[in-house]
Amino acid sequence: MDLHFTAHEPDPEEMEAVDRLLSGLPLNGHRRQYLLPVLHAIQDRKGWISPGALNYACQRLEVPPAEAFGVADFYALFQTRPHPPVTVHVCDDIACHARGAEALCAEVRTALGPEGESRDGHATWHRSPCLGLCERAPAALVVAAGDPPRDQALAPATGGDVLSAAVGVAIPQPDLAASVPQIGQPGLKLLARVGRIDPTSLDDYRAAGGFLALRRAFEMGPAAVVREVVESKLVGRGGAAFPTGIKWQGARSAALPRYLVCNADESEPGTFKDRVLMENDPFALIEAMTIAGFATGCEKGFLYLRGEYPLALARIENALQRCRERGFLGEDILGDGVRFDIELRRGAGAYICGEETALMNSLEGRRGEPRNKPPFPTEAGLFGQPTVINNVETLVNVLPIVIEGGKAFAAIGTERSTGPKLFCVSGHVKRPGVYEAPFGITLGELIDLAGGFGGTGRIQAILLGGAAGAFVTPDHLDAPLTFEGTRAIGATLGSAVVMPFDDTVDLRQILRRIAQFFRDESCGQCVPCRVGTVRQEELLHRLATDRPLGSLAAELALLKELGQAMRDASICGLGQTASGAIESALARLPIYQEKTL
Amino acid sequence: MEETDLVILWGSNAREAHPIFFHHVLKAIHRGARLYAVDPRKTTSAQWAVPGTGHLPLYVGTDIPLANAIAREILAAGLENRSFIENATSGFEEYRRSVEPWTLERAELITGVPAEQIRELAHAYARADRAVLCWTLGITEHHNAVDNVRALINLSLLTGHVGRYGSGVCPLRGQNNVQGGGDMGALPDRLPGFQHVENDALRAKFERVWGVAIPPKGGWHLSGMFEAMEHGEMTALYVIGENPANSEADQHRTVRLLSGLETLVVQDMLLTATAELADVVLPAAAGWCESEGTVTNSERRVQRVRQALPPPPGVRDDVEILCDLARRMGHDLGNPTAEELWNELRALSPAHAGMSWTRLEAEDGLQWPCYDESHPGELYLHGRLWARPVIGPRAPFKAVEHDPPVDELTDEFPIRLTTGRHLDSYNTGVQTGLFASPMRKGGTVDLHPEDGWRLGVAEGDRVRVTSRRGSVVAPVRFDSGLRPGLAFMTLHYPDQVATNELTIDAVDPGSGTSEFKATAVRIEPVENAQLAGKQETHGSALHRPRA
Amino acid sequence: MTFQDAPDAKIPVPRGPVPVVPPPRPRRAVELTIDGQSVAVPEGATLLEAARQIGIDTPTLCFLENLTPVNVCRICVVEVEGSRTLVPACSRKAEPGMVVHTDSERVRLSRRMVLELLGSSVDLSTAPQIAGYMERYDAHPERFGPPAPPARDHERDLARPGHHPAPHNGQTATGGQPVKVDNELYVRDYSKCILCYKCVEACGTDAQNTFAIALAGRGFEARISTEYDVPLPDSACVYCGNCIGVCPTGALMFKSEFDLRQAEAWDESRQTATDTICPYCGVGCTLTVHVQDEKIVKVTSPIDHDVTNGHLCIKGRFGWEFVNRRE
Ligand SMILES: Cc1cc2nc3c(=O)[nH]c(=O)nc-3n(C[C@H](O)[C@H](O)[C@H](O)COP(=O)(O)O)c2cc1C
Ligand code: SF4
């Protein structure tokens, strides 16, 4: 290609950061896929991506600078204008909002100055969407550039902690029990090892039964593994509820090479189950991916990890390293001649990259814009090749399926929703956290498991499934938490978020924040979503500030039309679900009535 | 083009000189075709070549050794297209003997291209299912231009990459109607329809229709004319739409000869440098938008040009001027319309016979030959070579030998200067100089940064470039696409930097083209030159044409 | 100087066989039903092509025959029975047995909403085609409220992804901003940009392969930009003007047209458009020369022309100043 560059030159540090990252990588064919890692390397080192650094990255990767800039400028964690080295991301999303986010923001503002500005050139702060730490709300993430960069997630966060972390002090975090109250309970399948083993030790993992499933899978052969998964009736846990067995079967007959992708971009507000699994049982995910790769005929897997998960990043990196050293990944796994390896990629602050085709574009070094479907990833996914993509929790379920058989797995839960399930309980409950329960547990039972309603105990509404989900009321406590059960009450299981709000919460602000979330996270490709989410937020803002355009009824009618067009005409699930929770709340809850305005 | 598997651009920076043609190359590349670029410079075209090995940076003027080495390698590997050679060509044995000495190693030495790359190109070309070989002025602006072209044609015959869909040879024309001009008889030995003037039967056909006797011998080509001016054999010149005062090599000599003519008539749409020397200037309409007619592009496609706006007052159509002139000379040619003229051509040229005016309009142009109204025109030529037995004469191999550039590199003139085009400009810049291109780099001399370092000059510093014929001053620009020892200039800015004061008018006897591509020069920082007591002349005395 | 004349230049080469062009691979027919009419199209054809075949006029904005479909504007959506959402006709391939509705209530609502969303955020004053659609679908962009004042110069280019100022005073956000005039050949008025991606495609792999402009930013702040918003003369732009050629809204405009419009002298009723051939290199691109008052005001190329596919280079596109300047 005949590329053209502006006159900006990289400084030696920037060059070194890029060169270090690229050393030893095969820079041919799909070299553009390293764009995101290279941008991370620059951002991590300097705190922003300068024109000179971008030019250098583009020269090394043969990417046109305008395109690379467009990629960098897509992600919230990348700064494309001069920026202080330390950035504090303070969550002001719904779970945190219910638990003091605004007070935290005020403290941080006092300490660091107005949002986006910097008193000393050393640190600044920005508001952030959900950081996936909702069980310990309010949350903040401190990102400090340097060599090495130091990132710390703080939850619950205080203004003082944030300030200390910003100058490099390590802040101790609460015990794991604060996130996984069920630790050590018998009968757990997905959380069995969580909190019981050292997540950095391969030996501990093996001592707790690790890699037995892989050995078993190799004995069964790929076709038999897929058969068991089909029989288990396992359904994807990432939100779209697609049968995993059917996906795998489809892939087995597709062209080569094929790729396996683990979707660990968990960014749905209120969702943190995948983080807990990856932080505390990382080897299980690697074992499960290896089985999936073996079963579907993929020799290469990608693990796309949310950029805001520093601890999960460290744990997975370590686990990958250990597995490669000991032959659990690589050219000849377990001496069985099976070849499989995993590349870890970090997202960079974009909810949309959890959408499977956006994720693939992101992996390819492009903007995280979803692709139109069809074709589906199993036909044409990553690099245009057939691709199997699954959520973290989905994959981890494969371990019990292989060990105990698909039939046994299918016996758990209900007819249509089989197996164990992780629920992300946050907001106003007594003991927030990740809970494992078989499908079919009712909403009320799950709340009880979490110690019952918290806050004032007077619950106005419960958000199910995340921002892309729906609001229900305490009248729905008997509803079984299954795919079909939630559908029956006009909701969705989504990513299994359960978030009650007590009567101190201003639901108008919650709805407005949800609308803001979709506006901020829309990739901007398609008109219904790009502009529709803006108009939706504006409309809710008008309502929340008591200045409707015309009558309330006219505003609600307009909102409905907007919702329908977004649902019908948007390219991807983001636009299609952007009005769901809002519409459900307005339909069910007495938030706006003619007299309140 | 888009459906070929391999493209060789030989001495052609199509990315900048033929941008829309290059779009089609890019389509092929995106489809998976491989591009090889043979060029002393790593041009913007060459940057699209197969990574690592697709750019063959040969020394200027070593095209024949490279082509011959490719041929030898193809033969040595047994990759030649035997049956095509046997069926459709002649002179193969002699050709085989002539390339025999060109081993990869020897070629590497002479051309500077690593043997491995020559080998790769040879194998890729010979093995490709479909392959196109294109060239431009990098091949033809040499003193041995015809031999250069023959060397490439030999390769296409050797591999049979000619006369089939997706395979062929493709000289890219520099001007919108060079092809058409030649087709219409604007060649010293041709009548319209590419029919040879020395063929009695053909000439008689024209004489019958035109009612005049046509001189039975070919005339002078351009360089021949200058030769004739030098010897006083030619004293009058009628120039239509050319600007030799800027465009010819060795500008000092050109201007001297033009000024020495008894009569110089220039018919042009702009007051060019040549027109400023003329005795009579006939202001002509801009053919492409102020009059009706046809042009023929590089694909031999005859296309309609149409009048979009009237010429300014006092400016007339070329045909009108010529007919008027004829009338004054005592021949009434009437006032033919473009269509009537075209129909006359159709009657005389079998290759154009099928292209009715209506068809040209309706079918967006037609590619010759197009023998009758039911003939579709020919997407590619030479299909006859694949007929068994071959239709018409066999295509001859022609052994060609290396003949280094005339302007030798010596200690006094150690740097090789070559010339080319910028994307936004065109030839002598008469037309393109008038729009405000934000990209215009201006007249510079481009050097490899290493040469700049050796000379102790930075970008933007002015240097004096001196050849055996002249000397100009120009600012330096660095281009790491060049090789050390190779300098590059364009002809676009004659009044800023009169590049053609440097170039040599060593002329190819076959085509009459000058060796613009290979000049020996010396480059010095300007201070030194001034110290040496020379005055800084800023380009030539000739002005940019006024509008 | 080809080897046509090599054997004996004086004797014309005999007539050869007519060239054979390999026939396109035969495509199976796909039968489907559109608005109650059954139609057969070759495999691989889109719903848009199928609808056109039976004379159904489907609005499009981001679709152009010479570009890869990006299906982002969503104006062309149609209803396919059995599909949860509407589908974009411009890129969705026809499948056997599909039952398609192109004018159902759902379709009309989404099309109208797309037009209203665009109309409320973009200056469509030089996009007559969209005005026609507005009428057809009875779109009322003003329903969303009064527009906010335009952004300051480069303000939108500095937006951070994932962040935006809170809505203000009940006003609706727009893409309003000053025109970018940074060279003498064409201007970029992104207040008029509907983000159809066509210019990016034309600058990129679909034609020019220069990649001077790309999408930057995200969401409503997504925009067409050079790297770091540098002016075009610092960018990779080669001024082929192919982006102008495909822009459906006049966001990208010849400086000549822009200047005439500023002077209120642009008048299409006084213009002629004539097809001729580029006077420069030997590629032979067809130029459509637009003339007003005996001056060339812009140059385009027919999109269905197989030399250019509608694309030109800087010389053909802009190299006509010399004709206007002659006296
Ligand atoms: C806007 C959007 C965001 C998504 N985010 C995630 C995510 O963070 N993690 C995830 O596993 N799936 C996410 N998905 C669902 C994926 O597109 C995909 O369905 C899933 O990764 C498939 O894996 P599964 O079948 O194992 O659930 C998201 C979908 C949309 C539309
Ligand atoms: S629905 Fe929204 S997020 Fe999805 S493609 Fe369209 S603009 Fe992007």
Ligand code: SF4
């Ligand atoms: S500038 Fe024009 S072509 Fe480019 S995206 Fe905007 S509207 Fe489309």
Ligand code: SF4
């Ligand atoms: S537009 Fe450009 S490529 Fe086309 S004929 Fe003119 S100069 Fe050549």
Ligand code: FES
């Ligand atoms: S971490 Fe704040 S809402 Fe999830």
Ligand code: FES
């Ligand atoms: S025309 Fe189909 S989505 Fe734009």
